[in-house]
Amino acid sequence: MIPLTMPHPVAPHALLSGLFRNLPWPLPQDASAHGPALDLHLFLNLWIALGLFALAHLLLLIGLLRRRSPEPSEDRIWRIEYLPLAALALLFIALAVQAERLWAATRYTGADPAALQVEVTGMQFAWYFRYPGTDATFGTTQPQLVSAAEGNPLGIDPSDPHSHDDLVTSELVLPAGREVDLRLHAQDVIHGFAIPEMRLKQNAVPGQTIHIHFTPTQPGTYAILCTQLCGLGHYRMNANLRVLPPADFAQWIAEKEKAQP
Amino acid sequence: MIPNQKSANPHALRPRLSFLRRYIFTTDHHVIGLQYLALALVAVAVGSTLSLLMRLHLSWPNLALPFHGPILPEDYLALVTLHGTIMLFFVLTTAPQSGFGNLILPAQIGSRTMAFPLLNAASFWITAAALLTLLMSTFAQGGAAISGWTAYPPLSAVASAGPGQALGMDLWLLSIGLFAIASTIASINTLVTIINLRCDGMTWERLPLTVWGWFTAALLSILAFSVLLAALVLLFCDRHAGTSFFLPAGDLVNGTLHSGGNGSPLLWLHLFWFFGHPEVYIAILPGMGLTSMLLANFSRRKVFAYRTMILTTLLIGFLGILVWGHHMFVAGLNPFAGTAFSISTIAIAIPSTAKVLSWLATTWRSRPHLTTAMLFSLGFVSLFITGGLTGPILAQPILDQYLHNTFFVVAHFHFIMAMAGIFGLFSATYYWFPLVTGRMMSESLGRLHFWGTFLGAYTTFLPMHITGLAAEPRHYAQLTGIPGTAAASLLAHGSIPLQSHITYSAIFLASVQILFFINLIHSSHHGLPATGNPWQATTLEWHPELAPFSDQFASNERIAVVRAPCAYSDTSFQTQWDTGHNPE
Numbered sequence: 001m002i003p004l005t006m007p008h009p010v011a012p013h014a015l016l017s018g019l020f021r022n023l024p025w026p027l028p029q030d031a032s033a034h035g036p037a038l039d040l041h042l043f044l045n046l047w048i049a050l051g052l053f054a055l056a057h058l059l060l061l062i063g064l065l066r067r068r069s070p071e072p073s074e075d076r077i078w079r080i081e082y083l084p085l086a087a088l089a090l091l092f093i094a095l096a097v098q099a100e101r102l103w104a105a106t107r108y109t110g111a112d113p114a115a116l117q118v119e120v121t122g123m124q125f126a127w128y129f130r131y132p133g134t135d136a137t138f139g140t141t142q143p144q145l146v147s148a149a150e151g152n153p154l155g156i157d158p159s160d161p162h163s164h165d166d167l168v169t170s171e172l173v174l175p176a177g178r179e180v181d182l183r184l185h186a187q188d189v190i191h192g193f194a195i196p197e198m199r200l201k202q203n204a205v206p207g208q209t210i211h212i213h214f215t216p217t218q219p220g221t222y223a224i225l226c227t228q229l230c231g232l233g234h235y236r237m238n239a240n241l242r243v244l245p246p247a248d249f250a251q252w253i254a255e256k257e258k259a260q261p
Numbered sequence: 262m263i264p265n266q267k268s269a270n271p272h273a274l275r276p277r278l279s280f281l282r283r284y285i286f287t288t289d290h291h292v293i294g295l296q297y298l299a300l301a302l303v304a305v306a307v308g309s310t311l312s313l314l315m316r317l318h319l320s321w322p323n324l325a326l327p328f329h330g331p332i333l334p335e336d337y338l339a340l341v342t343l344h345g346t347i348m349l350f351f352v353l354t355t356a357p358q359s360g361f362g363n364l365i366l367p368a369q370i371g372s373r374t375m376a377f378p379l380l381n382a383a384s385f386w387i388t389a390a391a392l393l394t395l396l397m398s399t400f401a402q403g404g405a406a407i408s409g410w411t412a413y414p415p416l417s418a419v420a421s422a423g424p425g426q427a428l429g430m431d432l433w434l435l436s437i438g439l440f441a442i443a444s445t446i447a448s449i450n451t452l453v454t455i456i457n458l459r460c461d462g463m464t465w466e467r468l469p470l471t472v473w474g475w476f477t478a479a480l481l482s483i484l485a486f487s488v489l490l491a492a493l494v495l496l497f498c499d500r501h502a503g504t505s506f507f508l509p510a511g512d513l514v515n516g517t518l519h520s521g522g523n524g525s526p527l528l529w530l531h532l533f534w535f536f537g538h539p540e541v542y543i544a545i546l547p548g549m550g551l552t553s554m555l556l557a558n559f560s561r562r563k564v565f566a567y568r569t570m571i572l573t574t575l576l577i578g579f580l581g582i583l584v585w586g587h588h589m590f591v592a593g594l595n596p597f598a599g600t601a602f603s604i605s606t607i608a609i610a611i612p613s614t615a616k617v618l619s620w621l622a623t624t625w626r627s628r629p630h631l632t633t634a635m636l637f638s639l640g641f642v643s644l645f646i647t648g649g650l651t652g653p654i655l656a657q658p659i660l661d662q663y664l665h666n667t668f669f670v671v672a673h674f675h676f677i678m679a680m681a682g683i684f685g686l687f688s689a690t691y692y693w694f695p696l697v698t699g700r701m702m703s704e705s706l707g708r709l710h711f712w713g714t715f716l717g718a719y720t721t722f723l724p725m726h727i728t729g730l731a732a733e734p735r736h737y738a739q740l741t742g743i744p745g746t747a748a749a750s751l752l753a754h755g756s757i758p759l760q761s762h763i764t765y766s767a768i769f770l771a772s773v774q775i776l777f778f779i780n781l782i783h784s785s786h787h788g789l790p791a792t793g794n795p796w797q798a799t800t801l802e803w804h805p806e807l808a809p810f811s812d813q814f815a816s817n818e819r820i821a822v823v824r825a826p827c828a829y830s831d832t833s834f835q836t837q838w839d840t841g842h843n844p845e
Contacts, residue, residue: 026731028754042660046730049650056617056646060639063625068831071562072622081566081618088614092653096607099657100600106659107596124422124515143511143518155513188514189416190526192591192666196732196751201662205526205593206415207509223747227666227734229409231416231423232335235737238748 031218031243032198034106039199041098048091111181111213118172119183121154122191122204125233127224128153131167133257139163146187154187167256171240175249176219184210192228195241203228216243288378291809293385294364295697300389301356305683307396308347309771311340316764322739335424337738338407342425343395345410346433350440351392353544353682358482359388359447361547361689362475364697364809366451368802369469371460371820371838376453384443384450391439398432401425406433409736411533414507414526418499419514431500434493441490448482451475460801461821466571467837469800469826470564473571474550477578478543484582485539492532499524527593534585541678542581546574548685549616552641554826555688556620558798559635560627561829565619573612573619580609590658591665599658606656613649617642632796633707634692640715641684647719648677651726666736669729672722680718687714687777694781695795696802697809700788702780710776717770724759724766799826799836 025046030039072080119130119138132138139162146155156163174180184193186204193212194201197220202212226237244252284292317324318332318340325331332340367375375381398405403424408417412433420427455476459468468476498504505522507529512519557564564570586594586602594602620642629635651673655661664670687710694702731754733740740752740760794803801807806818821838828835 026727026754028732028751038659038663041657042654042663045654045657045660049654053647053650056621057643059621060624060642063621063627064629064639066626066628068628069626071560071627072565072625074566077566077569080622081569081615084618085611085615089611092607092610095653096603096657099659100603103596103600103603103657103659103662106662107599143513146513188512189419189422190413190592194666194734196663199663201591201665203592206512207523207525208527208593210593221747223745223751225732225734225748225751229338229341229413229416229736232333232338232407232738234338235334235739236743236745238743238745240745240747 028196029218029220030197030199031216031220031222032200033215033217034102035199035217037102041095041102045095048095052088106214107212110211112179115179115181115213116174117181117183118174119185120172120193120204121185121187122193122226122230122237123153123187124189124231125226125237126153126170127172127191127193127226127237127239129169129172129239130154130156131169131253131256132162133165133167133260135162135165137162139166143187165257165260167253167260169256171242172224173242173244173249173252174216175246176216176243177246179213179215181211181213184212189230190228191226191230191237194225194227195222196225197222198241201227216241219243219245219248286382288382290363290367290375290378290381291697293381294360294362294809296385297355297360297363297388300385300392301352301360301686304347304351304355304392308344308352309774311344311347313767313771315340315344316767318738319740320761320764322742332738334738335404335407338409338423338736339399339405339425339429341736342406342409342433343399346395346437347392348679349410349540349544350437351388351395353678354444354540355388356686357547357551357682357689358451358475358478358543359385359444361551361686361693362447362451365689365693365802366472366475367454367458368804368807368809369472369800370455370458371463371801371804371807371822372454372458373807373820374458375450376458377450380446381450384447387439387443387446391436391443394432394439395436398429398436401428401432403427403429406430411537412496412529413533414496414499414529415512415514415519417529418496418507419512419517419519420500421515421517423515431497434497434500438490438493438497441486441493444482444486445490448479448486451479452483455479461819463801463822463837466568467822467825468571469550470553470567470570470574471547471550471800473574474547477574478546481539481543481546481578481581485536485543488532489536492529492536495532496529527589530589530592531585534588535582537588538585539578539581541674542577544678544682545685546578548641548682548688549577549645550574551685551689551692552620552638552645553616553623554800555634555638555692556623556629556642557827557829558796559632559638560624560629561831561834562623562627563827563829565622566615567825567827569615570619573615576612577609577616580605580612584609587656587661590661596658603656603658607653610649610653610656613645613652617646617649632691633702633704633711634688634796636708636711636715637684637688637691640711640718641681641688643715644676644681644684644718647723648673648675648681652677663732664729666734667729668725668733668735671735672725672729675722675725676718680722684714684718687711690781692796693802694784694788695791698785698788699791700784700786701791701795702784702788706776706780706783710773710780713773713776714770717766717773721763721766721770724763728759728763794836797834799828799834801837803836804838 121128139160141155184204186206191204222241224239406429407425495506505524510523583605587606
C-alpha cells in the first residue's frame with residue numbers, strides 16, 4: 001500500500017534550487033556547439049507560445065465578462081479573423097524558416113571528413129561504442145558472432161584485419177572542440193540515442209546506419225539515454241558521455257589502444 | 262417551446278420486441294449509440310485507472326498492489342500500452358464518432374435511421390469483441406503487450422523481445438484489427454447516411470458543424486483504418502508467416518536471429534503514423550464541431566464565419582493526412598523529408614487558429630448562459646489553445662530533436678487531444694442528456710464537476726511541460742533509482758519532485774469524475790423533468806419527431822428544414838424546421 005512517508009531522495013530545497021535554477025525554462029546544461037542557437041530558438045518559441053496563451057485567454061475572458069453587444073457582423077470578417085490569421089501565419093512562417101535553417105545546418109550535410117569517427121550500437125539494454133583504431137577503418141561484424149559472454153557483444157569478425165585495432169567501450173569518450181561523426185546502429189529493436197546536454201536525439205534503427213554529427217564544447221560527464229521504448233529495461237538503458245580536453249582524450253585513447261590484446 | 266414527447270408512453274406504438282432484441286441485438290441506432298457510449302464509459306474507467314497506477318508507480322516505485330505485488334518494469338510498459346490503446350481507440354474514437362455519432366447524427370440531418378442498420382449493429386459488436394480481446398490480453402502468458410500503442414517493430418515483431426510480446430502482442434494485433442474493421446464499416450455507414458439521408462432542405466451549407474466534424478472524421482477513418490489494417494496484417498505475417506516486411510536481415514533480438522529477407526522497421530512507422538496522425542483528428546473533429554455549435558447556442562448567436570468553419574474543418578482533415586512524418590523527425594527519416602513534414606504540420610496551425618478566432622468572435626461580448634455544457638465547451642477552447650500552442654513548437658524538427666519523447670510531448674497531446682476530447686464528450690453528455698432521458702442533469706453538481714476537472718487538467722498536465730523541458734523521457738518505468746550516475750543526476754535535475762505533484766493532481770482529477778458518475782446515475786432517475794427543447798436549440802435532433810425513443814413509428818411526417826442552424830436573436834430563436842410554434 002502507499003507508504004506514509006515519501007521515499008523521495010529529493011528534499012524540498014532541492015526542488016527550489018533544481019527546478020528554479022533555470023527559470024523559467026529548466027533545460028539542463030548546454031554543452032554542444034549547435035546547442036546555444038537551438039536553446040535560443042526554443043526560448044523564443046516558448047515565450048511566443050506563453051504570450052499567445054495569455055492573449056487568447058484574456059480575449060476569451062474579457063469577451064465573457066463584458067456586457068452584451070450585438071453580434072459581430074460577418075462584414076468585419078477581415079478585421080476579426082483574416083488579418084489576425086495572416087499576422088499569426090507570418091509569425092509561424094518566420095519561426096519555421098529559422099527552425100529549418102538550424103535543422104539544415106546540423107542535418108542537411110554530413111560531418112567534416114576530419115571528424116572523429118565513432119560507431120554507436122544500441123541493444124537491449126546497453127549502448128556500446130566502437131572506435132576504428134589506427135587504421136581508421138571499422139572491422140566487419142556478423143550477428144552470428146555476437147556473444148556478450150565471450151566479450152564480443154557487437155559480433156566483430158576476428159578474421160577481418162581491420163577489426164584487430166577496433167576499440168569497444170561502454171562509455172562514449174570524446175575530445176572537446178572536435179566534431180564527431182557518430183554512425184548509429186541497433187542490433188535488435190529500435191533505440192533512441194539521446195544526449196540532452198548535447199541537445200541531440202536520433203533513433204538507432206536495426207538494418208540501417210544513421211549518421212549524426214556534433215561538436216561537444218564543455219568537458220564534463222553527461223548522460224546518454226534511450227528515448228525510444230525498447231523493452232522492459234528501457235528505463236535503465238543509459239551510458240556516460242565523457243568529454244575530455246583534447247590532450248586528455250589523446251592520452252585516454254593511446255592507453256586504451258595499448259591495452260588492446 | 263415544444264412539449265416533451267417522451268412523457269407519453271414511449272413504446273406505445275412500437276412493435277413488441279423482447280428485451281434482447283430491443284436493448285442488446287438491436288439495429289436501432291439510438292440504442293447502438295448508447296451501447297457504444299456504455300462501452301466507452303467502461304473503457305475510460307479502465308484506462309484512467311491504469312494511468313493512475315502508472316502515476317502511483319512513478320511517485321512510489323516500491324508500492325505493492327493488492328493481489329499483484331510490486332509493479333515491475335514490464336507491468337509498467339503493459340500499463341502504458343493498454344492505457345494508450347484503450348484511450349485512443351475505445352474512448353476518444355468510439356465515444357464521439359460512434360457513440361454520439363449514432364445517437365445524434367441521423368436526427369441532426371433529419372433522418373430517422375442510419376443508412377445500414379445491420380452493419381451498424383455488427384460494427385458495435387466487433388468493437389465490443391475488440392475491447393474484450395484487448396482486456397483479455399492482460400491474462401495471457403507473459404501479460405499484455407509492452408510495445409506501446411504505436412507497437413514499433415522489431416519490438417512488436419519478435420516474441421522474444423520481451424514479456425507480453427508473444428500471445429499478448431498477438432491479442433493486441435487481433436483487437437486492433439477488429440477495431441479497424443469495425444471503424445471502417447462504421448465510417449462507411451456514417452458517410453452514406455450523411456450523403457444520402459439528409460432531409461429536404463438540408464443543404465451542405467445548412468449542416469450543423471457537428472455533422473461536418475463527423476463527416477470529415479469518417480472520411481479520415483476510412484483512409485486511416487484501412488492502412489492500419491493492412492499494416493497489422495503485415496506485422497502478423499512477420500510474426501507467424503516468415504515474412505520480413507518490418508524485419509531487417511541479421512536482426513538479433515534476445516537470442517532470436519532473423520535470417521529471412523531484408524525489411525525495414527521504418528515502413529511500419531510510415532504506415533502506422535499515416536493512420537496515427539489522422540486518428541487524432543478523428544478523435545477531436547467531432548468535439549470541435551460540437552464546441553462551435555454549443556458556443557453559438559448558449560451565446561444566442563450564429564457561429565462567427567460559418568462557411569470558414571466548414572472550410573477549416575475540411576482543411577484540417579486534408580492536411581491531417583499529409584503530416585504523419587512529424588512523428589518521425591528523429592526516427593531515421595531523411596532530413597529533407599523532415600523539412601517537408603514540418604511545413605505541412607505548421608500549415609495546420611492556420612485552419613486551427615482560424616477556428617479559435619471564430620470561437621473567440623462568437624463568444625465576444627455575448628454574455629452567454631454558462632450552463633455546464635457551455636462551461637465544458639469553453640473549457641474545450643481553453644485546452645485546445647493551450648495544447649495547440651505547443652504544436653508548432655514540436656513541428657520544428659530542430660526543437661523536436663530535443664523535445665521528442667519527453668514529457669513535453671505528453672503534455673501537448675494530453676491537452677489538445679485527451680483533455681479537449683474528453684471535454685467535448687462531457688459537453689455532449691450534459692447537453693444531450695435531456696434528449697435521451699427526458700431529465701436534466703444537476704447543474705450545481707455539473708458546475709462543481711467542471712471546475713474540478715478544469716483545474717485538475719491544468720495542474721496535472723501543465724507541469725509536464727516543465728519536466729519535459731528538463732529532458733525527462735516518457736515510457737520510463739522508474740525515474741529514480743536507475744543505474745548510471747549521469748543519467749540519475751540528469752533525471753533528478755529538479756523535475757522529479759514535480760512528478761509527485763502531478764500524481765496528486767491526477768488523483769484529484771480522477772476523483773472529481775465521481776461527481777460525474779453520481780450526476781449521471783442520479784439525474785437519470787431523479788433529475789428535473791426536461792422540456793422538449795430545454796436549451797432552445799435550433800438543430801433537428803430536438804425536433805419532436807426525431808427525438809430518440811420518441812416513437813419513430815408514430816408518424817411518417819415529412820421532415821424538412823427551411824434555414825441554416827444558429828438562427829438566434831436576443832430574445833428568441835428559430836429552429837431549422839418550421840413548426841408554426843417557434844417564437845419569431
